[in-house]
Amino acid sequence: MSFPNPATSVKLVLLGEAAVGKSSLVLRFVSNDFQENKEPTIGAAFLTQKCTIGERTIKYEIWDTAGQERFASLAPMYYRNAQAAIVVYDITKPASFIKARHWVKELHEQASKDITIALVGNKYDLVEDDTEEESLRKVSVEEGKGLAEEEGLLFFETSAKTSYNVNDVFIGIGSKIPEAASAGPNQIHQTNNDGRIDLTSDPNNRPRAAGDCAC
Amino acid sequence: MSTSNDEFEDANSHNQAIPETVTENDKSDNSQNQTSDNNEESNNQDESLQQESDPSQSHKQEDDPSSQQKHEDDKPPEEVVEDTSPPLSGPPLPDRSAIKDALKLGSNNKENVEGLDLMSSTYDKQSSNYLLESKFNQIDRSFSAKDSKYKESVNSGTDNIKKTFNDIKNTVGGFSDMFEYKIDWDFWTQIVNDYGAVIHNDSNKLNDLISSGIPKEFRGIIWQLVSKSKNFQLEEFYISLKAEASIHEKSIKRDLSRTSFFTNVEAVNKGEELFNVIKAYSLYDPDVGYTQGMIFIAVPLIMNMNDAECFCLLVTLMKEYRLRDLFCPEMKGLHLLLYEFDRVLENYSPLLYNHLVKQGIKSSMYATQWFLTFFAYKFPLDIVLRIYDIIITQGIESILKFAVNLMIKNEANLLALKFDKLLEFLKDKLFNVYINDDFINFNGDSYALKSPTRNSLTGAANSGTCYYKLEELVHDAMKINVDPIELGKYANEFEHIYEGEKSKTDDINKIRIENGELRHKIKQLETNYANLNRDHVGIVQKMVDLKVTLPEILNDNDDLNNEIEQLRTDIEELESKIAETPPSSANDIENNIQELLATNAQETERFANLEDEFNTLVAEEAALDKELKTHANSKWFGRWG
Structure with a gap:
């Protein structure tokens, strides 16, 4: 293949309780930056970032929503057409994990059927140096993993502050999204292109995508 | 109706501290309202077109006193009327409550719509004074009602x-x-x-x-x-609320520390006061509690007055300016404002409106933060203060003027952009068209200048030149016509859409619940079916087994039948044999018995004979024995004797 794959657009929405670090995760992913005391999000913020996975380039169109319960009525607009969602909780705040559970339920009920969801326990930096006797951690890895397995989600623990695992979340999501499912303003254009590639010059492309899809 | 504050009144549990009663009696009346056959409703609406030459005489009625207060009215207020006769001075003052009611009553009534059109032709749309006057009247009427x-x-x-x-x-x-x-x-x-x-x-x-x-x-x-807003009674209440604990304290503190609009300006030393104001409000109005965005609203207030005054003004904004509708749980006021924004924008620039729609951009995606924070979320404080000047004197709808003006000023830019760039631009570049030329000339690139975004007011005082062309900005915005009658119509449309959406959502939820129940039933039926299936399989298995053993059993059965047959013949044979044998046999036995008896008698006789013989022999033996003894004695004596 002599041309790079055109970027496929993936609509992604971040959900989770207030102050768990949704905007910080996005800021880390998009600008590789971190701000202590990040401003609360009012309404929602939109950002984009490209991400290369193997031979594929994914352009994430990210909706970073406001976490406060009051804004929940605005959320459906953002997740309705999303192909991926990141549900974030704070591993030092049990209530945020309960909220995450609710979001996962709502997504399963209301979002598109084949949405890829990642469950992310953020603020790993706060428990990194913990001893066994004394830990700020309030949500165990097992609890997170358990929920993820139960609901068929990807699972990560991250730190937007230290950037631990942040890119892995987006790579994980990207490799789980089947190529055909990605959409966006350039969709028609892309489909033609992909079709040609699949049939002729890049036989490796298809099986990989299919394999990812199946897992 | 969306413009009403009824929810507030009902919800306001702390309101007892500032009781309100409708006492006023409208002197003037209103042709629109006369169509109202509902007294309570008509009470609630009032003015429309009338011009008040003497404000102290004719208090227009506030459109949102709570319903229970309306009942307290001893006399139903006479409706305000000012026919269509031209006002004595200045433009007439339409008010949204009257329009609202006219629309409500006349949604199927052409006359009322015509009445509205007539109304709308009676004032000068190029002047923005009518909002100023309308707001004054509304506040005045509301005040008279207390x-x-x-x-x-x-x-x-x-x-x-x-x-x-x-x-x-x-x-x-x-x-x-x-x-x-x-x-x-x-x-x-x-x-x-x-x-x-x-x-x-x-x-x-x-x-x-x-x-x-x-x-x-x-x-x-x-x-x-x-x-x-300043109200000593309410200030006292604030002092008492300040001492109470609120469940929102943690969130408020956390957000205060991360709100740059607050931390970057000189208000930072008022942190404690700002916290108290927001906390007190969350206690004062528990249904709204604390909503992110309130801090932005309160910062410009606290910078210009003490905390108790700030609390009073915040309460007034929430209540009299209907800001509360924006922050209450369903955020209906926000959605209304967004809808009105869409319509006004569509009127001003159908091209831009359609471009945004085509790009899939909804006003809620970018304008939510403008309206919830009065533009303070992303834009500089000195602009925000100017916006406050207008909102407080003209009412909350005047924010639409700023919003629409910014869109129109950036029309060419926006039309050239696609989805993501468009959103980016809308997020923080809208005010760039108003950056002072001096700054642009100095730097060549206006976008490179980011530093004075928050604090340009201070910068302006020092340099003598404002970073933003504030006069031009406000002036342009004021030229945008936000027609209260059109807004009334929009609100009416919105109400229909909202109700429609709501009933749709309700239906969906109902269907979802039903679906859940049905799914549950299906599951049960499936389990039952599985059980039945299992039983069925067992039975079939048994049947097969039985079918396999059946021939054997049949064979056995045949054998047994044969055997039975055989036995039956045997029996018959035997029976016939028995039948053939002579009946004399009984005699034979008798004879035998007799013979045996005879033999027995003989033998008995013989035995008796033998016994006799034996006895004889015993006696002989005894005799012999005696003889022998005697014989032996003599012999003994002979030898020895």
Whole structure:
């Protein structure tokens, strides 16, 4: 293949309780930056970032929503057409994990059927140096993993502050999204292109995508 | 109706501290309202077109006193009317409550719509004064509707403000030559002394003056005066609320520490006060509690007055300015404002509106933060203060003027952009069209200049040049016509859409629940079916087994039948044999018995004989024995003798 794959657009929405670090995760992913005391999000913020996975380039169109319960009525607009969602909780705040559970339920009920969801326990930096006797951690890895397995989600623990695992979340999501499912303003254009590639010059492309899809 | 504040009244559990009663009696009336056959409703609506020549005589009724208060009215207010006769001075003053009711009553009534159109033709749409006057009337009517205690409390608050103003005037006024801008002390004094009179007699000048910015020296004073917010009773209540604990404290503290609009400006040393105000409000109005965005609203207030005053003004904004509808759980007021924004924008630039729709951009994606924070979320404080000047004097709908103006000013830019770039631009570049040329010339690239975004006011005072062309910005925005009658129509449309959406959502939820129940039933049936299936399989298995064993059994059966047959023949044979044998056999046995008896008799006889013989022999033996003994004795004696 002599041309790079055109970027496929993936609509992604971040959900989770207030102050768990949704905007910080996005800021880390998009600008590789971190701000202590990040401003609360009012309404929602939109950002984009490209991400290369193997031979594929994914352009994430990210909706970073406001976490406060009051804004929940605005959320459906953002997740309705999303192909991926990141549900974030704070591993030092049990209530945020309960909220995450609710979001996962709502997504399963209301979002598109084949949405890829990642469950992310953020603020790993706060428990990194913990001893066994004394830990700020309030949500165990097992609890997170358990929920993820139960609901068929990807699972990560991250730190937007230290950037631990942040890119892995987006790579994980990207490799789980089947190529055909990605959409966006350039969709028609892309489909033609992909079709040609699949049939002729890049036989490796298809099986990989299919394999990812199946897992 | 979306414009009503009824929810507030019902929900406001802390309201007992500031009881309200409708006491007023409208002197004028309103042709629109006469169509109302519902007294309570008509009570609630009032003015429309009428011009008030004497504000003290005709208090227009507030459109949102709570319903229970309406009942307290001893006499149903006479409706305001001012026919269509031309006003004596200035444009007529439409108010949304009247329009709202006219629409409500006349949604199927052509006459009323025509009436509205007629109404809308009676005032000058190019002038923005009508919003100024309309807001004044609304506040005035609302105030007249309160009880005397409340009035007294506000009146003494107002007196207090006037006194403060005079103090400022006396200290600062003397040095006014030192300011880079001139303050028209005389006119401001008039405004402070009798805002109503200025509204009625000199609204154009007032409008110009406010549009060029209320001087920062007494900005807070004017805000409180215009909104009639200062209220000693409420201030006392605030002091008591301040001491109470709120469940929102943690969130408020956390957000305070991360709100740069607050932390970056000089208000930072008012952190404690700001916290108390927000906390007290969350207690005062538990249904709204604390919503992110309130901090942004409160920062410009706390910068211009003390905390108790700030609390009063916040309550007033929430209630009298319907800001509360924006923050309450369903955020219906926000959605209404967004809808109105869409419609006004569509009117002004169908091209831009359609472009946004085509790009899949909804106003809620970018304008939510404008409306919830009065533009404070992303935009600089000095702009925000100017927006506040307008909102407080003209009402919350005036924010649409700023919003729509910014869109129109950036029309060419926006039309050239696609989805993501468009959103980016809308997020923080809208005000760039108003960056002062000086700054652009110096740097060549306006976007490179980011530093003064929050604090350009301070920068302006020092350099003498504002970073933003504020006058132009406000002036342009004021040219945008936000027609109350059109807004009333939009609100009506919105209400229909909202109700429709709501019932749709309700239906969906109902269907979802039903679906859940059905799914549950299906599961049960499936389990039952599985059980039945299992049983069925067992039975089939048994049947197969039985079918396999059946031939064997049949064979056995045949065998057995044969055997039975055989046995039967045997029996028959035997029976026939038995039948054949002679019946004499019984005699034979008798004979045998007789013979045996005879034999027995013989034998018995023989035995008796033998016994006799034996006895004889025994006797013989005994005799012999005796003889033998005697014989032996003699022999013995012979030998020895």
